[in-house]
Amino acid sequence: MRKARFFMAEAVRSIRANMAVAVAATTTVAIxxxxxxxxxxxxxxxxxxxDQQKDRIDVRAYISDPATVEQVNELRxxxxxxxxxxxxxxxxxxxxxxxxxxxxxxxxxxxxLEELPGxxxxxxxxxxxxxxxxxxxxxxxxxxxPAIDQSAGVVDGGETTSRLLDVARFIQWTxxxxxxxxxxxxxxxxANTIRLSVFARRRExxxxxxxxxxxxxxxxxxxxxxxxxxxxxxALAVVLLWAVKVGVVDNWIVENDEGLTRDTAATIxxxxxxxxxVASGAIVGAxxxxxxxRRFLKV
Amino acid sequence: xxxxxxxxxxxxxxxxxxxxxxxxSLEVDSGEFVFLVGQSGSGKSTFTRLLTKxxxxxxxxxxxxxxxxTKLRRGRIPYLRRSxxxxxxxxxxxxxRTAYENVAYALEIIGxxxxxxxxxxxxxxxxxxxxxxxxxxxxxxxxGEQQRVSVARSFVNQPRLLIADEPTGNLDPDTSIxxxxxxxxxxxxxxxxxxxxxxxxxxxxxxxxxxxxxNGQIVRDQRQARYALAD
Numbered sequence: 336m337r338k339a340r341f342f343m344a345e346a347v348r349s350i351r352a353n354m355a356v357a358v359a360a361t362t363t364v365a366i367x368x369x370x371x372x373x374x375x376x377x378x379x380x381x382x383x384x385x386d387q388q389k390d391r392i393d394v395r396a397y398i399s400d401p402a403t404v405e406q407v408n409e410l411r412x413x414x415x416x417x418x419x420x421x422x423x424x425x426x427x428x429x430x431x432x433x434x435x436x437x438x439x440x441x442x443x444x445x446x447x448l449e450e451l452p453g454x455x456x457x458x459x460x461x462x463x464x465x466x467x468x469x470x471x472x473x474x475x476x477x478x479x480x481p482a483i484d485q486s487a488g489v490v491d492g493g494e495t496t497s498r499l500l501d502v503a504r505f506i507q508w509t510x511x512x513x514x515x516x517x518x519x520x521x522x523x524x525x526a527n528t529i530r531l532s533v534f535a536r537r538r539e540x541x542x543x544x545x546x547x548x549x550x551x552x553x554x555x556x557x558x559x560x561x562x563x564x565x566x567x568x569x570a571l572a573v574v575l576l577w578a579v580k581v582g583v584v585d586n587w588i589v590e591n592d593e594g595l596t597r598d599t600a601a602t603i604x605x606x607x608x609x610x611x612x613v614a615s616g617a618i619v620g621a622x623x624x625x626x627x628x629r630r631f632l633k634v
Numbered sequence: 635x636x637x638x639x640x641x642x643x644x645x646x647x648x649x650x651x652x653x654x655x656x657x658x659s660l661e662v663d664s665g666e667f668v669f670l671v672g673q674s675g676s677g678k679s680t681f682t683r684l685l686t687k688x689x690x691x692x693x694x695x696x697x698x699x700x701x702x703x704t705k706l707r708r709g710r711i712p713y714l715r716r717s718x719x720x721x722x723x724x725x726x727x728x729x730x731r732t733a734y735e736n737v738a739y740a741l742e743i744i745g746x747x748x749x750x751x752x753x754x755x756x757x758x759x760x761x762x763x764x765x766x767x768x769x770x771x772x773x774x775x776x777x778g779e780q781q782r783v784s785v786a787r788s789f790v791n792q793p794r795l796l797i798a799d800e801p802t803g804n805l806d807p808d809t810s811i812x813x814x815x816x817x818x819x820x821x822x823x824x825x826x827x828x829x830x831x832x833x834x835x836x837x838x839x840x841x842x843x844x845x846x847x848x849n850g851q852i853v854r855d856q857r858q859a860r861y862a863l864a865d
């Protein structure tokens with residue numbers, strides 16, 4: 336405990352004595368964390384949009400209202416056979432009531448449903464193909480069955496969906512690549528700044544060694560200093576990100592929220608993001624200075 | 635206290651490197667005061683730096699206070715250095731710390747309690763004649779004063795061996811005598827002192843054991859001697 340206090344005091348002393356370097360390191364962390372903190376949620380947003388599109392590649396078989404139980408069973412058996420053969424991954428029956436319920440949940444203003452005279456939504460099977468590319472086979476197999484409502488039919492997303500998916504996949508991979516590049520660049524930048532700050536004090540480190548300081552006795556204050564710079568830098572970035580989120584992004588979402596439906600793509604929550612960023616700031620700071628100093632401890 | 639057996643130190647380089655010490659053997663007993671004299675480049679610094687394991691001998695054995703340094707693990711080096719007080723020509727004070735804090739650092743390293751640090755540091759500073767200067771930073775002190783701080787730091791934890799490498803090299807003669815007197819007083823308390831120097835006047839005044847190095851070899855080892863052989 337006494338040692339911890341001593342190391343803390345040493346770290347604070349060293350920051351005060353090397354204010355310019357500490358500010359440089361903190362700013363570097365702040366900039367790197369800000370860029371990452373802006374990019375990561377955007378990337379997750381895109382990825383979530385992609386996943387939503389993927390989930391939407393269902394084949395829907397709409398059942399006509401007058402179809403008999405036998406006809407519906409025939410349809411179900413046909414789908415179950417395809418499930419056994421492996422063409423269909425899973426399927427699910429949606430009754431008229433649940434169709435209405437689903438719509439109620441998706442609408443921002445469900446009261447408009449009250450104005451409907453009856454329940455206009457048909458029964459249907461939602462069929463998830465094991466491979467989206469093979470949804471055509473499923474459609475062909477079911478389309479002519481008597482249970483099918485001939486006006487709605489058996490449908491999937493069609494050409495548009497698959498083209499959209501290609502584009503989205505491209506965005507996703509590029510985004511992942513960019514994040515990795517950004518991450519490496521930030522790490523190098525931070526490591527370099529810390530290296531400069533340790534290098535400026537290599538003589539001091541050498542003296543500490545010569546008067547009998549153990550490596551960890553000398554290293555701890557540097558590690559704590561790294562943690563403090565990392566924490567403060569990341570906290571600065573988080574404050575800045577918060578300002579951008581509240582001031583720009585949230586407004587933009589409100590202004591552009593024109594649709595009736597509520598299902599927008601999700602991204603990481605701000606507090607989770609902030610926690611991750613601050614923690615990584617501290618870890619990078621600690622490792623950066625702890626590792627860099629090793630070179631000067633060899634006296 | 636110090637035993638060197640057939641010690642050779644070669645700095646790697648072209649043409650087989652540079653031989654700084656060539657088959658040196660020497661013994662220094664507890665409580666002795668030894669001057670290490672010789673021209674620049676004769677191997678004095680190499681000699682002293684071998685004793686703190688700043689350097690490793692290329693061959694031979696170096697024993698300090700019963701520890702065989704050639705077998706000492708790297709992790710034990712700090713503990714070796716704590717048992718040896720070291721004084722350098724360039725003082726090697728920590729620049730961002732006051733005289734008081736520089737001396738206190740040596741005690742903090744060995745985990746001394748804040749209370750005894752508060753008691754011991756002013757005592758030692760007074761002993762070296764800097765009782766009033768504890769709050770000043772190295773760059774506010776003269777060379778002689780800085781070296782006194784360094785002396786205070788070197789013996790505040792009462793080492794049994796004190797090594798001084800050209801401690802008066804940057805100081806004028808009067809200031810040098812002051813530092814010399816300090817080292818002599820420390821030696822009188824039973825601490826072994828090994829001092830590398832080429833300050834002829836100091837050595838002549840003191841009449842102590844003199845070990846002379848030339849081209850990395852001991853050419854003279856004489857008790858109660860002068861800097862050079864009388865012609």
